[in-house]
């Protein structure tokens with residue numbers, strides 16, 4: 001059974017963006033990238049760190065030796081333990097896309113944000 005939970009208002013973005021929520025025992029982080037909201041489980045598939053305590057940033061894009069191209073600004077979640085980088089728009093590990101964070105559907109109704117959790 002799935003249940004939809006209210007988590008906040010878009011107008012309170014500073015209070016809810018990149019924050020960790022715990023609802024009915026499920027911890028997840030709430031993220032906004034270019035106007036779209038995402039909810040990712042607070043569990044790194046590598047060794048189980050609280051991934052949502054990691055920094056949100058960009059990353060180094062493929063480039064030549066001695067070249068440094070930065071991109072995907074504010075779209076990368078970096079695990080605080082070993083630095084694995086996940087794309088916040090799809091939950092995929094950058095270097096191994098089949099490895100993925102567990103996500104939950106986010107729904108926006110007017111100014112309200114809801115996350116659907118599996119119980």
Ligand code: FES
Nearest residue numbers: 044046047079082
């Ligand atoms: S536990 Fe997240 S990168 Fe190792």
